[in-house]
Amino acid sequence: MLLGNEKKQINAGPKIFAAQVGFVFFLLLFLSFVLQFSIMYYTTLIVFLICAILEFAVGFCVACKLYPFIRKFY
DSSP: OGGGOOOOOOOHHHHHHHHHHHHHHHHHHHHHHHTTOHHHHHHHHHHHHHHHHHHHHHOOOHHHHHHHHHHTTO
16 A cells, blocks of 8 residues: 555444434434424534534544444344
């Protein structure tokens, strides 16, 4: 590889699931904003921000940690 870096294989399943959860959060935020459901909007926004801050600050992906438990049901 370029500069002596090697490819690191990861399990993409949890990351894809996290992206899907993020998209659902976005849709909930958008719809609740457009329909003016303020309680739903702010609740969803707070949960979304907490998850984003955890991922950014300490690298803890909430959806990735929930993935194995959700995977058992489907």
